[in-house]
Amino acid sequence: xxxxxxxxxxxxxxxxxxxxxxxxxxxxxxxxxxxxxxxxxxxxxxxxxxxxxxxxxxxxxxxxxxxxxxxxxxxxxxxxxxxxxxxxxxxxxxxxxxxxxxxxxxxxxxxxxxx
Amino acid sequence: xxxxxxxxxxxxxxxxxxxxxxxxxxxxxxxxxxxxxxxxxxxxxxxxxxxxxxxxxxxxxxxxxxxxxxxxxxxxxxxxxxxxxxxxxxxxxxxxxxxxxxxxxxxxxxxxxxx
Numbered sequence: 001x002x003x004x005x006x007x008x009x010x011x012x013x014x015x016x017x018x019x020x021x022x023x024x025x026x027x028x029x030x031x032x033x034x035x036x037x038x039x040x041x042x043x044x045x046x047x048x049x050x051x052x053x054x055x056x057x058x059x060x061x062x063x064x065x066x067x068x069x070x071x072x073x074x075x076x077x078x079x080x081x082x083x084x085x086x087x088x089x090x091x092x093x094x095x096x097x098x099x100x101x102x103x104x105x106x107x108x109x110x111x112x113x114x115x
Numbered sequence: 116x117x118x119x120x121x122x123x124x125x126x127x128x129x130x131x132x133x134x135x136x137x138x139x140x141x142x143x144x145x146x147x148x149x150x151x152x153x154x155x156x157x158x159x160x161x162x163x164x165x166x167x168x169x170x171x172x173x174x175x176x177x178x179x180x181x182x183x184x185x186x187x188x189x190x191x192x193x194x195x196x197x198x199x200x201x202x203x204x205x206x207x208x209x210x211x212x213x214x215x216x217x218x219x220x221x222x223x224x225x226x227x228x229x230x
Contacts, residue, residue, distance in 0.1 A: 034217045043119070043205045043221025044158065087157055089217075102148065102171050103207075103219060105157030 004088045009110040018075045020109050022088030025069050033064060033071045036087045038108070044087060048073070075111075083113045117142075119222035121206050127228045128196050136191040136225045140208030147189040148219065149181060150205040158205055164189055165211060193227075201229045 005023040012018045024033070032051050036044040048055055050062040050071070061074040075082055085108040120139045128134050140147050146165045150158035160173035164183035178194045187208075193200055203226050207219040 032217055041203075041223070041226075043207065043224055045221065046218040049217050091217075102160045102163060102173065103150075103158070103217075104160065105150075107155075107157050 004090055004106050006086075006088050006106065006109045008107065009112070011112045011114060012078055013114050014079055015077050018078050018082070018111060020073045020075075020086055020088075020111070021070055022073070022090075023070045024088070024090045027068050027090050028092065030092045031090050032092070033062065033068075034089045034091075034103075035060070035062065035073045036089065036103075036105075038085045038087065039083075044105070047086075078111075078113050080113050080115060083111060085110050119144075119206055119208050119220050121204075121222040121225050123225060124223070125226045125228075127230065129230050130196055130198060132196050132229075133192065133194045134196060134227060136193075136204050136206075136227070138189045138191070138206030138208075138222060140187050140189070140206075141220045144208035144210050144220065145187050146209050146211050147183060147187065148207045148209075149189070149191045150207065150221075151175070152203040152205060152224070154202070161191070196229045198229050201227060203227075 034049040035047045037047050038044040048057055048060050048062045050064050052064050055062045063072045087105050087108040119141050122137045148163040149161040151161055152158040161175050161179055162172040163170050167183045180192045183189045203224040205224045206222045209219045
């Protein structure tokens with residue numbers, strides 16, 4: 001499984017765009033990049049997933065350069081409720097039910113949004 | 116849809132005791148995974164159940180065991196509790212035929228304290 005490196009913490013003011021970058025230098029050809037969000041005393045929640053280029057959904061955007069050795073999660077106009085830990089995960093997705101993918105979490109990035 | 120539910124919410128045990136945690140997966144999900152999250156760390160994969168069998172296992176000792184029932188619900192058992200077993204235990208579920216979407220749905224967790 002590819003190892004990921006991301007900042008331990010980040011601060012941002014409300015209304016700003018936040019970009020969290022994750023390094024994954026030994027990403028494999030079949031690996032996808034997935035981001036999860038976790039609020040205190042709750043389980044992680046899926047945010048976004050991508051393989052290459054750019055992916056956007058109603059919550060965030062994910063930018064992946066051509067070499068795929070890093071990725072950037074972009075949160076537009078953050079609010080206080082975006083204060084959470086954000087995890088970057090890299091790994092293969094096995095489609096059969098018998099060999100489903102196990103999630104490997106690092107320590108994540110603690111994002112604090114300041115009023 | 117109630118999502119993933121776990122019981123109990125909190126639990127206090129003493130060293131050497133045994134504990135059973137319970138999980139009901141999200142409706143339509145047949146694959147259940149368990150994770151251990153120590154304070155300040157990311158969740159660590161314990162094992163995964165599908166079709167009532169353990170399919171994958173993380174780096175956890177045999178003191179950690181589990182079970183999946185025909186209705187897809189699951190139990191996590193920990194024997195001979197150690198102080199280091201104090202953590203938030205998370206259950207996650209997904210449908211086996213999830214395709215390329217690497218999304219697992221997490222419950223709120225059970226906070227286990229070992230004294």
